[in-house]
Amino acid sequence: xxxNHISVVILNWNGKELLETFLPSxxxxxxxxxxIVADNGSTDDSIKFVKENxxxxxxxxxxxxxxxxxxxxxxxxxxxxxxxxxxxxxxxVTHNWLIPLSKIMxxxxxxxxxxxxxxxxxxxxxxxxxxxxxxxxxxxYPFCRGRIFNKVxxxxxxxxxxxxxxxxxxxxxxxxxxxxxxxxxxxEDFFAHMExxxxxxxxxxxxxxxxxxxxxxxFHLGGGTLQYNSPKKVYLNFRNSLMMITKNHEGxxxxxxxxxxxxxxxAAFTFLLKNGExxxxxxxxxxxxxxxxxxxxxLRKRRQIKSKKSTxxxxxxxxxxxxxxxxxxxxxxxxxxxxxxF
Numbered sequence: 001x002x003x004n005h006i007s008v009v010i011l012n013w014n015g016k017e018l019l020e021t022f023l024p025s026x027x028x029x030x031x032x033x034x035x036i037v038a039d040n041g042s043t044d045d046s047i048k049f050v051k052e053n054x055x056x057x058x059x060x061x062x063x064x065x066x067x068x069x070x071x072x073x074x075x076x077x078x079x080x081x082x083x084x085x086x087x088x089x090x091x092x093v094t095h096n097w098l099i100p101l102s103k104i105m106x107x108x109x110x111x112x113x114x115x116x117x118x119x120x121x122x123x124x125x126x127x128x129x130x131x132x133x134x135x136x137x138x139x140x141y142p143f144c145r146g147r148i149f150n151k152v153x154x155x156x157x158x159x160x161x162x163x164x165x166x167x168x169x170x171x172x173x174x175x176x177x178x179x180x181x182x183x184x185x186x187x188e189d190f191f192a193h194m195e196x197x198x199x200x201x202x203x204x205x206x207x208x209x210x211x212x213x214x215x216x217x218x219f220h221l222g223g224g225t226l227q228y229n230s231p232k233k234v235y236l237n238f239r240n241s242l243m244m245i246t247k248n249h250e251g252x253x254x255x256x257x258x259x260x261x262x263x264x265x266x267a268a269f270t271f272l273l274k275n276g277e278x279x280x281x282x283x284x285x286x287x288x289x290x291x292x293x294x295x296x297x298x299l300r301k302r303r304q305i306k307s308k309k310s311t312x313x314x315x316x317x318x319x320x321x322x323x324x325x326x327x328x329x330x331x332x333x334x335x336x337x338x339x340x341x342f
Contacts, residue, residue, distance in 0.1 A: 003033040003098050005082040006174075011072055013040040013065050015089040016049050018221070023054060025092045033085075033098055034058065038075035041065040068170065069186035069195045076180065084180065086173040090221035092120055100215035101174045104162070111208035112175040112200060114168035115216035118155055126152050127220040130169025132159035133212030134197065135342070137322040139259060140245050142167065142197055144334070145212065148322065151332040158335060160214045166316025168210050170196030172218050179203060187247075187301075189294065193233060194240035201248045207311040231279040234271075238264055239287035246291075246298040247305060250312060261288065263323070318342055 008030055012019060019037070027035055035057045037050050041064040050057055060075050072086060083105060085098070097115060104113045117130040126132060126146030131153075133145045145159040146152065168174075173196060183202045186195045200210050242260060249256050268284040271277040291298075319341040325331040 001031070001099055001102070003031040003102060006030075006033040006085060006098060006102065007036055007079050007081040007083070008033050008085045008087055008098075009036045009038055009072070009075060009079065010087050010089050011038045011040055011068065011075070012042060012046050012089045013071075014042045014044045014046065016042075016044045016046045018089045019046060019049060022090055022092055022221075023050070023057070025094075026087065027054060027057065029093050029095050030098055031096070034081065036060060036075075036079065037089075038062065038071065040067075040071040067188070067191035069190050069192065070188040073185040073188060076177070076185065079177075082177060084173075084175050084177050086170060086175070088171045088220065090120070091172055092219040094217055094219075097216045097218060098174075100213050104211050104213045105174065105176065107209070109207075109209050110176075110211055111179045111203040111206070112168050112173060113211040113213050114165075114172055114174065115218050116155070116159070116212070116214035117169060117171060118217055118219050119152070120219040120221040123219055124154050126155055126159075127171075127222055128152060129171045129220060129222055132214050133163060133165035134167035134169060134200075135316050135318055136166050136197070137318040137320060139256070139263070139321060139323070140241065140249070141322050142194075142241075143318075143322050146334060148326055148332055148334065151326075153333055159212075162211060162213050162215070164315045165210050165212045166204065167197040167200035168212070170199075171220055179206070179208065182206075187243075189297070190240045190243065191236065193236040194244055198240075198244040198247065201244065202305065204313045204316075205248070205305065205308075205310050207313045209313065210316065229277075229280070231283040234280045235283040235287045235290075237287075238267075238284050239290050242287070242291045243294065243298055246295070247301050253302070264288065316342075 038060045039047055040062050062074055101113055116132050117127045119125040119127045128147055131144035131146030136142050187198055268281050272281040
């Protein structure tokens with residue numbers, strides 16, 4: 001099966017060691033798909049390594065590290081192909097991993113899809129970033145089949161069914177190029193984190209579908225750029241979540257934002273009181289301050305999105321509260337959630 005209509009694009013920043021470990025599996029298992037390393041202003045020997053060891057790999061260089069969102073936006077403007085696969089530089093792929101994903105994309109209503117994401121360190125476990133497909137709850141907290149908050153399940157093939165989801169992980173995202181450019185790519189104000197959920201949300205507003213395809217699987221190291229408990233990651237996740245909701249929420253926005261601000265405050269004090277994590281405590285409050293400073297811009301983006309007439313595909317929204325289900329009802333597995341609420 002020819003895969004030359006696919007460009008696999010690996011965004012890299014000072015990741016020479018990761019490229020040494022993971023790039024060979026991508027080259028060996030991707031058929032005739034085009035492999036591209038998009039370098040985000042690295043100061044290590046990443047580019048030299050690729051040139052000397054993998055001459056068939058195309059290289060595109062961004063002059064500075066402009067983050068995940070702008071980094072990909074800039075690079076993908078230079079790539080003319082039907083389908084992009086955005087792939088982290090810390091992912092090991094498997095034999096013929098692109099074929100099931102490519103078959104999913106034969107349905108023209110599918111804008112994007114993802115494989116099953118397992119942990120590189122423990123290949124029996126789902127990986128935090130994406131697992132077997134992403135969802136959001138009624139208050140827009142993201143979670144996955146196989147991962148709710150920090151609880152990661154063992155993969156026993158319980159989530160091997162192809163299903164429609166709300167968001168696909170940016171760690172390994174196959175997306176139709178025309179739709180990516182139609183919605184103007186990632187929101188560069190996010191810099192990194194949550195930008196793929198925002199992107200998928202805007203695709204869903206075009207009545208398009210996002211699919212999880214566990215017939216394909218990859219192994220993700222995770223934390224290759226920022227560790228999961230990094231205060232910078234906490235800051236970006238909390239800020240970007242508020243930004244995403246403000247832009248995309250379908251109804252009256254103020255009650256939803258007030259609720260999220262309240263819950264974020266509780267999360268901040270939980271960091272402080274339970275774990276003594278003063279830096280994560282302050283990261284949440286810095287996230288709120290940054291959000292307030294961007295609010296006028298966000299409301300303008302919201303008006304622009306709402307001005308475009310479209311039908312919203314809400315498939316993948318859990319109509320309950322994942323916080324209530326997880327913390328109060330102790331339902332820490334996706335399969336334990338009330339499936340009637342999806």
